[in-house]
Amino acid sequence: MDRLAPCFFQVAYVVRDLPASETWFQRILGVRSFLRMENLAVGAGCTFRGAPADFSMSLALGYMGDTQVELIEPVRGNSPYSEFLAASGPGLHHIAFAVPDFPATVASLKGEGLPVLAEGYFETGTHFTYFDCISGGASVVEILGFNEATRAFMESLRQSRR
Numbered sequence: 001m002d003r004l005a006p007c008f009f010q011v012a013y014v015v016r017d018l019p020a021s022e023t024w025f026q027r028i029l030g031v032r033s034f035l036r037m038e039n040l041a042v043g044a045g046c047t048f049r050g051a052p053a054d055f056s057m058s059l060a061l062g063y064m065g066d067t068q069v070e071l072i073e074p075v076r077g078n079s080p081y082s083e084f085l086a087a088s089g090p091g092l093h094h095i096a097f098a099v100p101d102f103p104a105t106v107a108s109l110k111g112e113g114l115p116v117l118a119e120g121y122f123e124t125g126t127h128f129t130y131f132d133c134i135s136g137g138a139s140v141v142e143i144l145g146f147n148e149a150t151r152a153f154m155e156s157l158r159q160s161r162r
Contacts, residue, residue, distance in 0.1 A: 004105075009144065010096035012070035014081045021071050021090075022060050031069055033161055034060035039075050046120025048079060053118065055079035063161040068154070070096075080118050080130055080140065094130060094140035098154070102127050102145025109143065125150050 015021040018036065025031045041056040048055070055077030062069045072093065074082040084093050099105040106129045110116065117140060119129040125147035133141045146154065 003108075004097045004099070004141075007097040007099045008067070008095070009098040010068040010070055010142075011092065012072060012094045012096060012142070013091060014072050014074070014084050014093040015090045016073065016085065018058050018060055018071055018073040021073075022062075025062065025069060025071065029064060029069075031062040031064055031161075034062040034071070035157060035161070036060045040122065041076075043121045043123050046118065047116075048118045050116070053077065053079065053120070055082070057081055061157060061161075063158055066158065068096075068158070092139055094142045095138075096142035096144055098144045098146055098151075102143065105143050109141075114141075 013021070022031075022034045022036070026033070036058065037060075038058045039056050040059065042053060046053045046055075056075045057079065058073045058075055060071040062071075072081050074085060081093065084091075097105075106119075109129075109131055114131040114133060117130040117132040119127075121127045127145035129143045131141045131143070133139065
């Protein structure tokens with residue numbers, strides 16, 4: 001994963017209670033503030049474990065230094081988040097890498113034999129692929145592909161939340 005290291009972007013936790021988790025992360029870990037987004041649905045064409053998926057989640061984005069912290073509360077449908085919460089309870093779900101060439105990076109990791117857990121996009125222009133890396137001793141790894149507007153939004157969010 002050396003080729004991914006420079007693109008490290010985010011640590012993400014699945015939680016049961018988004019407001020309570022925001023408070024805990026602020027008080028204990030020093031995350032200054034969060035931007036909350038409620039009931040976000042995945043776009044058409046999203047898959048989870050190889051089958052069509054229809055789910056939504058609420059999330060909160062904050063920063064610890066230059067690293068984004070994402071808190072995810074599943075809202076509806078069978079998803080990587082609801083599955084994780086049922087199996088493991090709340091906790092670290094994935095680390096994410098925002099890459100400049102999303103299709104090439106995803107193809108490369110698929111070529112390495114990493115199993116795809118979920119993939120799709122949000123209508124904001126963000127493409128994502130989750131790779132199940134647990135058999136290798138890692139968490140789930142997310143690859144993110146941002147359009148220019150989303151990249152600018154994430155940078156402004158980072159600047160405002162530091």
